[in-house]
Amino acid sequence: MSLKPESKANLERLCAKFRQDLIKLLHGIQTGHPGGSLSSAEILTTLYFEKLNVDAKKPKDANRDRFVLGKGHAAPMLYMILAEKGFFPQDDLVTLRQLDSKLQGHPCALKTCGVELSTGPLGLGLSAGLGMAMAARLDGLDYRTIVLMGDGELQEGIVWEAAMSAAKFKADNLLVIVDNNGVQLDGTLQEIMPMGDIAAKWRAFGWHVIDIDGHRVDEISTAVDQAKTIKGQPTVIIAKTVKGKGVSFMEGQSAWHGKPISKDDYEQAMKELEVTL
Amino acid sequence: MSAAKRAIRDVYGDTLAQLGRENENIVALDADVGSSSKSIVFGKEFPNRYFNVGIAEANMVAMAAGLATAGKIPFANTFAAFMVLRAGDPVRSLIAYTKLNVKLAGTYAGLSDSYDGASHHAIADIAFMRSLPNMTVISISDPVEAELATRAAAEFKGPLYLRLSRAEVPVVLDKASYDFKIGKGVTLVDGADLTIVATGYMLIKALEAAELLSAKGIKARVVNIHTIKPIDRELLIACAKETGAIVTAEEHNVYGGLGSAVAEVLSTSCPVPIEFVGIEDVFAESGDYEKLLAKYGLSAANIVARAQKVLKRK
Known part of the structure; x- marks a missing residue:
């Protein structure tokens, strides 16, 4: 069904x-991975606002869909979405990476x-997601497990x-989405x-493979639905991003994997993002 | 002491299958050593609840973590050396960090896979496991304890490492009267001159040593520390106060294992002379198990020698 x-x-x-909000937050705390x-x-927005069966009022419901952020360093984006979905107050976001915060540098x-699995060390999310998928089968439940991975993560x-x-x-009942942005910490994947x-x-x-443009919400939505129809094998969506x-100035730049955002860069970024909003 | 012997791994395999009959949430995973770990007994009876992932230990343990998040009670099985070295990342990053209810069964611990050589010996597993917050560490001595500990592991909520031997071991504990409680050491022989604190198969050597010492007029207390973490501080401190000298005995490097754990407690609470029987920070070699143990100092004779030494330091 199309969006x-x-x-x-x-x-x-x-x-x-x-x-x-992400740029504002990461500029404010001067740490994190933009x-x-x-x-x-x-990818995350389409999953949480259209696809995943998750409810902040019943965060431990046995048949909820399981989302695993394999690429745990994208935690800031996940946290903003979880806050928007009501898993915790928006006010908590500014405590990210600070002492006594519930929001750790990598998901805990x-x-x-709302965080299903602690991630950060790359590559573990898929194995754990498979465990969740096998538990669903043993329990006769029809929830899906979706793991978002980085393309650099595939090197593990x-x-x-x-x-x-x-x-x-x-x-x-297991779906992987690869955020195929082509860049890792030290440079491009190619390098x-x-x-x-x-x-x-x-x-x-x-695996069954579906290729999409990972910045087009309609393509993401269609691919996630299509994956559900594939039986007898797992599906991976390779989302070009x-x-x-x-x-x-951040696009395609490995330097922005995890770098504090200066005041000038912040103002420039916000100017660009205001146009899109 | 009964002469009957049973392989620890056989008892473990049978117990795991029995637990599977009693609780359908118990699942088992193996990394292509099911015939060695004996998880295969469970696998044959419960094929749908058994995941043999091939030679991929890290994937096995991370999968176990995922199963545990959904309420399953996974027993993950591989050689102790590989549980720590190959699967160490998910053991730490998923299971210990988030207190997941996974049982990590490390078989062939110590030198018990003797002929395979140092590549397969596990002499650093206790050190790694007990340095992880939230991890409970249990080391099994005899066939009776193998059954009771495996059963206790299944009932325990939280991350737990079960250290198992490949060896055939004589039954030294009395099943009817032996009280196995996680975190509680057990005094098996009373004595006032010194305490031998042992774990795993070295408990059997400690009991032999106590008899040898008794013949020399030295009354050694023998304490079984099956739970290395959390360790029974009260019992250790009482032994130090009452006997004034300690010898520890373990099939593990003297760095970071039972001896270190005992020294950590006593050095701050009741300092007494301690001698350590264990692997002296070397890689061992291939060979007959008992001869290998003897060559590397894991013998009743060496415990006796260390006991005599520690008594001189009292």
């Missing part, structure tokens, strides 16, 4: 707002309502251990560790 025009407009408005948060804005399932060997396993166990044909790799491991999307 209704009003839903599409709403998601795009939310993404623009989250981008602004690049990978900006590239996953549309014990401290933050455990990812391919998990990919093999998910195919063996025919985990068709640091070329990944070749990512889609071909997943196919070779027994731009690291730092929305802020011209």
Whole structure:
């Protein structure tokens, strides 16, 4: 089912707002990862506001969908969305990365309502997501497990251990979305560790692959629905994105993986983002 | 002391399967060593609740973490060396960090996989596991304890490491009277001259040593510390006060294991002379298990020698 025009407009408005709020927040605290948060804005927003069966009033409901942020460094974007969904007060956001905060630098399932799995060390999210998917099968529940991974994260060997396993166990209730922004901490993937044909790799491991533009909410929505119809094998959506999307001087720049935002950069970024809102 | 012997791993495998019959939330995972760890017994009876992930220990443990978030009680099985070294990241980052209810069963601990050599010996697992916040560490001595500890692990809520031997071990504990409680040490032989604090298979060596010492007129107390973390501080302090000298005995590097844990307690609460029996910070080698233990000082004779030494320091 394609996205209704009003839903599409709403998601795009939310993404623009989250981008602004993110820059404001990370400028304020002078720490955190802007690049990978900006590239996953549309994916996370579409999932939380159109697709995932999650309810802040019943955060431990047995049949809730499970979302795992494999690329844990995109935590700031996830936190803004969880706050917007009511998992915790908006006022908590400014405490991010500070002492006594429930919002850790990387997601912590014990401290933050709505976070399903503690992540940060890359590559663990997919294996754990597979465990969640297998638990659903054992319990006869129809919830889905969705894992958002970075493309640099795919360099971790455990990812391919998990990919093999998910195919063996025919985990068709497991969906991976790769935020394919092409940039990692030290440079581009091409420079640091070329990944070749990512889609071909997943196919070779027994996965159904869907390629989309990861900044188009309608494509994300359609692909997530389509994945549900694939039976007997897991699905991966490879979402082509731009690291730092929305802020011209951050786009495609590895330097903005995790760098404090200066006053001048902040003002420039906000000017650009106001146009899109 | 009964002469009957049973392999710890067989008892573990049978107990795990029995637990599976009693509780459908128990699931098991293995990384292609099910025939060695004996998780295969569970796997054959409950194929839908058994996940053999192939030779991929980190993936196995991270999967176990995911299963635990949804209320399952996963037992993850591999060699102790690989549980720590290959799966150390998910053990720390998922299970310990978030207090997930996963049981990490490390088999072939210490030198018990003797012929496979130092690559397969596990002499650093206790050190790693007990340095992780939220982790409970249990080391199994004999077949009776293997059953009771595995059962207790299933009932316990939280991250737990179960250290298992490959070896056939004589039954030294009396199943009818032995009271296994996580976190509680057990005094098996009373004595006032010194205390031998042992864990795992070294408990059997400690009991032999106590007999040898008794023949020399030295009355050694023998305490089994099956739970290395949280360690039974009260019992250790009482032993230090009442006997005034301690010898620790473990199938692990002397750095970071039981001996270190005992010294951490006593140095701050009741300092008495301590001697450490364990691997002396070396890689061992292939060979017959008992001969290997003897060569590397993990013997009743060495416990006796250390006991005599510690008594001179009293």
